[in-house]
Amino acid sequence: MAIKGITAAGFEFEVNENIGKDFGIVLAMKKLNSDNDLDKVEGTYDFVNAVLGKSGIEKMMAFAKKEKGYSDTEFILAQVNEIVEFANEQNAEIKK
Numbered sequence: 001m002a003i004k005g006i007t008a009a010g011f012e013f014e015v016n017e018n019i020g021k022d023f024g025i026v027l028a029m030k031k032l033n034s035d036n037d038l039d040k041v042e043g044t045y046d047f048v049n050a051v052l053g054k055s056g057i058e059k060m061m062a063f064a065k066k067e068k069g070y071s072d073t074e075f076i077l078a079q080v081n082e083i084v085e086f087a088n089e090q091n092a093e094i095k096k
Helices: 023-032 037-068 073-095
Strands: 002-006 012-016
Touching: 002 073, 012 037, 012 073, 023 037, 037 073
Parallel strands: none
Antiparallel strands: 002 012
């Protein structure tokens, strides 16, 4: 089942209901929290890809360009974090 929503900034998304259980996100977060700059860059891409997929990355980049004038990494990460939080909340509601 897919979870659909819109971030506070207006990005429309659809993600798998089990996104919060995806081990790919765990691996990406490990890289994001690394002291190695290259690992951080890889982790950023891996995290967004694990949540949105390749077509979702392109859609998010276009959205960020529209909103910020360029593909602002911090903005994109904030959007994706909001999506993961929303999906986890919805998944908890579905299980009730």
